[in-house]
Each structure stands twice: as structure tokens, then as C-alpha cells.
Amino acid sequence: MTKTLFLKAVLFSLAVAAAGILAAATEQTAPAVGDLAPAFKLKCLSGHDHALADFKGKIVVLEWTNPGCPVVQRHYREGLMPATQKAAREKGVVWLAVNSTNPGHSNYRETEELKKTYTEWQAAYAAQLVDADGTTGHAYGAKTTPHIIIIDAQGKIAYNGAIDDDTSGRKADRTNYVLAAIDALLAGKPVAVSTTQPYGCSVKYK
Amino acid sequence: MKKRWPVLISLLFPLILAQGASGALLKSVPSRLESPLKKIALLVLDTGNPGPVKVGFHIELAAGWNLYWVNPGDSGLAPNARWTLPPGFKAGPLRHPVPTKSVVDGLVSLKHSGQVLLVCEITPPTTGWPEGPWQAVAVFEWMACRESCITGETSLKAVFPPNHASLSEGRSLLEGFALRFPRPLSESGLASGSVRAEWTGSAWRLEIDLAGPRAAEAGDFFSYPVEGFVVDNSRVACRGGKIVLPLIPFRGPGAPPPSSVGGVLIAAGAGYEISVPVASNSFNHRIMSIASWR
Numbered sequence: 001m002t003k004t005l006f007l008k009a010v011l012f013s014l015a016v017a018a019a020g021i022l023a024a025a026t027e028q029t030a031p032a033v034g035d036l037a038p039a040f041k042l043k044c045l046s047g048h049d050h051a052l053a054d055f056k057g058k059i060v061v062l063e064w065t066n067p068g069c070p071v072v073q074r075h076y077r078e079g080l081m082p083a084t085q086k087a088a089r090e091k092g093v094v095w096l097a098v099n100s101t102n103p104g105h106s107n108y109r110e111t112e113e114l115k116k117t118y119t120e121w122q123a124a125y126a127a128q129l130v131d132a133d134g135t136t137g138h139a140y141g142a143k144t145t146p147h148i149i150i151i152d153a154q155g156k157i158a159y160n161g162a163i164d165d166d167t168s169g170r171k172a173d174r175t176n177y178v179l180a181a182i183d184a185l186l187a188g189k190p191v192a193v194s195t196t197q198p199y200g201c202s203v204k205y206k
Numbered sequence: 207m208k209k210r211w212p213v214l215i216s217l218l219f220p221l222i223l224a225q226g227a228s229g230a231l232l233k234s235v236p237s238r239l240e241s242p243l244k245k246i247a248l249l250v251l252d253t254g255n256p257g258p259v260k261v262g263f264h265i266e267l268a269a270g271w272n273l274y275w276v277n278p279g280d281s282g283l284a285p286n287a288r289w290t291l292p293p294g295f296k297a298g299p300l301r302h303p304v305p306t307k308s309v310v311d312g313l314v315s316l317k318h319s320g321q322v323l324l325v326c327e328i329t330p331p332t333t334g335w336p337e338g339p340w341q342a343v344a345v346f347e348w349m350a351c352r353e354s355c356i357t358g359e360t361s362l363k364a365v366f367p368p369n370h371a372s373l374s375e376g377r378s379l380l381e382g383f384a385l386r387f388p389r390p391l392s393e394s395g396l397a398s399g400s401v402r403a404e405w406t407g408s409a410w411r412l413e414i415d416l417a418g419p420r421a422a423e424a425g426d427f428f429s430y431p432v433e434g435f436v437v438d439n440s441r442v443a444c445r446g447g448k449i450v451l452p453l454i455p456f457r458g459p460g461a462p463p464p465s466s467v468g469g470v471l472i473a474a475g476a477g478y479e480i481s482v483p484v485a486s487n488s489f490n491h492r493i494m495s496i497a498s499w500r
Binding site: 034068138143196199205 | 280281282283286288310311312313315347349351353354355356357407408409431436437454455456457458
């Protein structure tokens with residue numbers, strides 16, 4: 001009896017320790033501004049592989065997206081997201097949309113439907129990457145759709161947050177944080193606003 | 207063809223009923239049959255004359271749906287009201303009941319479910335109250351989430367002076383919700399403490415000490431939004447008589463800590479509103495700043 005209790009206590013302690021280690025590991029995986037961006041290799045909607053290493057020396061924008069989220073819908077339908085993508089592309093920036101929606105969620109869409117939707121929305125990203133198991137989303141600490149992370153030419157995180165400061169879509173003088181950060185990086189200046197509160201729906205992780 | 211009508215009516219009936227009960231106009235709910243807001247009304251809670259009047263958005267959410275608190279957490283959007291008022295009148299911010307907290311996939315949500323009352327004070331101009339009837343018109347903007355999210359807006363109005371029945375309804379509603387709103391800290395049994403701000407390399411880590419016989423009962427802290435900072439919600443902690451509040455500055459490592467922070471402290475099942483100044487006179491951004499508060 002005593003032996004069984006001891007064994008249970010040992011197993012419980014191990015489980016608690018393991019949970020602690022796992023939690024610590026999870027906390028460590030979300031990088032801060034200035035940290036090296038985690039490596040990833042994901043397939044796009046056309047089935048091609050895209051690795052962060054492919055874009056060495058370039059500014060890369062990662063945009064977490066989910067077409068079932070009304071905030072994402074607003075940003076695309078009102079043209080803010082496509083216009084920002086287009087402006088970034090014209091400045092030589094690589095824009096990658098990342099979809100971390102898990103296949104069991106009602107917001108999950110098959111490849112052809114995603115292609116159709118984002119084409120209708122006139123998306124101007126280089127590729128939409130499929131992160132169905134959420135590994136890359138978790139590695140970057142992506143919280144919302146949309147959520148923008150900008151990686152500088154040295155592979156470090158330069159911006160983490162919202163596309164703008166207009167949560168309601170009614171602000172007359174909105175600040176586009178993403179374009180401001182890209183312009184600063186291209187000019188070799190520090191990014192003045194490097195972190196903001198992303199807003200939107202939660203990423204629908206597994 | 208005829209057989210389809212009963213099915214269609216049965217599907218639309220809950221929406222029609224909700225619409226009728228609230229007297230509200232649901233303007234932009236996407237084309238789904240279930241509305242997250244079963245009922246919404248704008249009620250006069252207190253006439254306040256000669257001071258501000260209190261009005262409230264009384265909302266009943268459908269099962270499983272939630273609205274968000276003033277700090278929604280890691281995702282979501284807090285509700286907002288756009289007001290049209292007579293000249294000189296001003297509407298204050300929405301005052302929320304104490305939210306509930308959930309953590310899914312490491313993401314924190316601070317939210318409301320079931321019945322919700324959001325209170326707003328409307329202040330008359332210095333010239334006083336208008337002669338005769340007037341109305342407060344609001345467009346209530348909301349995001350509701352269950353498995354997925356829906357955004358929408360609802361147009362509502364409150365007429366002044368309210369009739370006896372509606373004022374009585376509003377007052378009793380306010381009474382019924384009184385215990386769900388944060389109470390003043392003075393009622394908590396907590397006493398003064400100190401605040402320390404330490405730069406951790408990527409965020410300010412504020413440590414707010416609680417004192418008094420009930421300090422150990424403080425079990426959670428829900429931070430109000432802090433202008434110019436991201437509240438690192440998943441790392442906010444409250445135990446052992448201490449609140450830990452990590453704040454990531456928008457403007458990076460050179461930015462000083464905020465001059466004050468506030469939020470709702472949870473102790474023994476109740477919420478208490480606290481506002482804490484953070485000293486700047488002895489501020490050293492690499493070390494710490496200390497302030498006492500009451």
C-alpha cells in the first residue's frame with residue numbers, strides 16, 4: 001500500500017515537472033522583438049515548399065490569416081490588407097500569409113476555396129502557407145487573425161502586432177504600423193513602434 | 207414548395223422573436239440563422255438629475271457565445287458605443303461587470319456570457335437639462351465569439367424622461383447587477399503596498415505588493431488596457447499577496463513604464479477596482495522604480 005502511494009507520488013511529481021518543463025518550453029518559443037525569427041518550412045496553397053531561409057537578406061512579413069474571421073474579412077474587403085501587401089511588394093518585401101486554422105475547425109477551408117476567396121479579395125501576398133498543425137503559429141506566438149510579424153533582413157523580428165490602430169474600421173487618421181515599420185527598416189532606421197496589440201479572432205489552433 | 211415554409215419559419219422564428227423582444231435593429235449580423243445576441247436593449251438605469259444619467263446596454267447572449275471585457279485578452283474586441291446626443295451632452299466609457307477568464311491554447315480571454323449589463327454615464331451640458339423630451343441614440347458595436355466569431359452593430363435609443371415603468375425596470379436591473387460590478391478597493395480589506403517596475407529585456411515587469419489581512423486571498427488580476435503597452439496576459443499573475451503585470455512597450459526598450467496601471471483584483475470571489483500610480487521621479491529604466499499606493 002505504502003509502495004503504491006510512493007509510486008503514485010513519484011509519478012505525480014514527474015508529471016508536474018514535465019508540465020512545468022513543457023510550459024517553460026512553450027513560453028520560450030514565442031520570440032520577442034530583436035530575437036532571431038524561428039525557422040520554418042511550409043507548403044503554400046500550390047503545394048510548393050517555402051522556408052524562411054529562402055528569403056535570407058530580405059524583409060519578410062508574416063500575416064496570420066483566417067477567412068472565417070470577420071476582422072480578416074473587413075481588412076480584405078475594405079482593401080486595407082491587399083493595399084498594404086501591394087505596397088510592401090513594390091518595396092521588395094516578401095509577404096507570406098500563414099493559415100494556422102486546424103482542419104477540425106469550422107473556419108477551416110480547403111485549398112481551392114482559399115485560393116478562390118483570396119483571389120476575389122485581390123490578395124497581393126507572395127504565398128499563403130498552410131500551417132494546419134499550428135507549429136509555426138505557436139513558434140511565433142501568433143495570437144490573432146490578423147496578426148503581423150515582420151522579420152528584418154538580418155533574420156530578426158522587427159515588428160510584432162496589429163496592421164493598424166483602427167480596431168473599429170472607422171478611424172479617419174489611422175496609422176498603418178506595418179508600412180511604417182517597413183519604411184523604417186528600408187531606411188536603416190530603428191522601428192519606432194515595434195510592438196502593438198494585435199486584434200481580431202483567436203488563431204484556431206488544434 | 208409549400209412544405210418548405212414551416213421549416214423556414216421555424217428557423218427564422220428565434221431571430222424574429224429576439225428582434226421583437228429587444229426592439230433593436232440588428233443591422234449587420236452576417237447571414238446566419240442564429241444571432242449571438244438573443245436580446246439587447248438600452249435602458250435608463252438612473253435619471254441622475256441634476257447630475258449624469260446612467261443608461262445601460264442589457265444583453266442576453268445565446269448559449270456558448272461571449273462578448274469581451276474592456277481588455278479582451280489576447281484576442282477579441284471589446285464592445286463600443288457610438289452615441290448621438292443632444293448638443294453639449296457627453297457619454298462616458300462603458301463600465302463592465304467583472305469578466306470571467308479562460309485560457310485556450312495558451313491564449314487568454316476575458317469575457318462575458320449569459321446576461322450582461324454595460325453601464326454608461328451621460329453628462330448634461332453646463333447649461334443644464336433640455337426642456338421637454340430628448341433621446342440618446344447609440345450604435346452598439348460588438349464582437350461575439352463561440353467556436354467562431356461574428357461582428358455586428360445594433361442601433362438603440364433611450365427616451366428621456368423615461369416613463370415610470372421603464373425607469374423602475376432599469377433601477378431594478380442595476381440593483382440586480384450591483385454585485386457583479388467591481389467594488390471600490392476600500393471594501394476589499396486590502397491595504398497599501400508598493401509598486402516596483404523592472405525591465406526584463408523585452409518588457410516592463412510590474413510587481414504590485416498587496417498588504418493587509420486579506421492580501422493572500424487575492425487570486426487574480428485583470429488589467430485594464432495600458433496605453434502604449436501590450437499587456438502580456440498569459441504572464442499576468444496574482445498570488446502570495448503580489449500582482450505581477452508584464453507590459454511590452456510599443457516603442458521598445460527605451461520607453462519608460464506607464465505612469466499608472468489599473469484593473470480588477472479578484473479576491474474571495476469578488477472583483478475590486480484598483481488604480482496604481484507608478485513613480486517616475488526615481489525612475490531608472492534598467493533598474494526599477496518604486497512607489498507606494500493606497
